[in-house]
Amino acid sequence: MVERQLPERQLPERLSPLEPVYHPGSHGNFEHGVDVILSETRPGSILQLAAWPGEEKRLMSGIYKVTGLALPDAAGGGVVNGAKAAFGFAPGKFTVVDEAEGLASAFTGVITPAIGTITDLSHGRTAIRIAGPKAEWVMAKFFAVDFALPAFPLGAGRSTNHHDVFAQIQRTGGDQFDIYVFRSFARSFWKALCHASEEVGYEVH
Amino acid sequence: MLINCPYCGPRDVIEFTYQGDGNRKRPQPASQDLDAWNAYVYDRLNPAGDHNEIWQHSGGCRAHLRVVRNTVTHEILSTAFARGGHKSAGHKAGGNQ
Numbered sequence: 001m002v003e004r005q006l007p008e009r010q011l012p013e014r015l016s017p018l019e020p021v022y023h024p025g026s027h028g029n030f031e032h033g034v035d036v037i038l039s040e041t042r043p044g045s046i047l048q049l050a051a052w053p054g055e056e057k058r059l060m061s062g063i064y065k066v067t068g069l070a071l072p073d074a075a076g077g078g079v080v081n082g083a084k085a086a087f088g089f090a091p092g093k094f095t096v097v098d099e100a101e102g103l104a105s106a107f108t109g110v111i112t113p114a115i116g117t118i119t120d121l122s123h124g125r126t127a128i129r130i131a132g133p134k135a136e137w138v139m140a141k142f143f144a145v146d147f148a149l150p151a152f153p154l155g156a157g158r159s160t161n162h163h164d165v166f167a168q169i170q171r172t173g174g175d176q177f178d179i180y181v182f183r184s185f186a187r188s189f190w191k192a193l194c195h196a197s198e199e200v201g202y203e204v205h
Numbered sequence: 206m207l208i209n210c211p212y213c214g215p216r217d218v219i220e221f222t223y224q225g226d227g228n229r230k231r232p233q234p235a236s237q238d239l240d241a242w243n244a245y246v247y248d249r250l251n252p253a254g255d256h257n258e259i260w261q262h263s264g265g266c267r268a269h270l271r272v273v274r275n276t277v278t279h280e281i282l283s284t285a286f287a288r289g290g291h292k293s294a295g296h297k298a299g300g301n302q
Contacts, residue, residue, distance in 0.1 A: 053288075075211075075212045075213070075214075076212070076213065076214075089266065090212060090265075090266035090267055090268060091212050091266060091268055091286065093266075144216065144217045144219075144220075145216075146214075158213065158265075159213065159265045159266050159267075160213075160216070160220065160264065160265055161220065161264040161265075164264075166264070
């Protein structure tokens, strides 16, 4: 099998789909304090790695080799380390994120076609961060998932959806979640998230 | 109704898609056994009780699942991955703590 090399190319400047509705500052009921902070994290690389059945361990060690992230061997297990993050979102499938661009080329030659596939979704997903003491509360209005820390520990990932908008969620802090949504739905989701955050007072960074 | 996905844990039925009766045996594509094809397409047990079903967690991990559901009470008696190869061990919280 001939290994396909991803071509090195100059990527165009990325425009945020949230741009027309992204309004930094305090909003909603913030007179009594800001309880959630919303932001777009704009990672340079968002990859989906999928292992063929039986190749999961080799794929996970490939992720470790390239990113230094040691994934726990558990459903939905994940890890966050500064600029990089990874989590399982389905059997044998992982999302790997890096602040820097070019992560896909770093994986070619490590995740060989015999192990699995690499899909570069950097331009296809939008990463939204919600942080603050009421983050769990606001998230619980969107998704029927248990967001309490013992059920959803730091680093872990979940796949779910909100009104047909598929979402991958990773807990990246005690009261912080990163949500990956389709770029084409991101503006609508962002507006809904802002509306849902109004009651607790929110700030856009 | 909650379905306990072997990967994602308990999730609301709204995240799942019913993929049909899990008792069907598909004949070989080249088979010309009309009775077998007729049974595959039309014959259903339609039990009032435990029923083998195939569901997909289409709004989550997208895995296809083998589910035993009681058609009277809607109780989900068991769930497992429809395909082997991936561990169907119980859901663990997972994380770097």
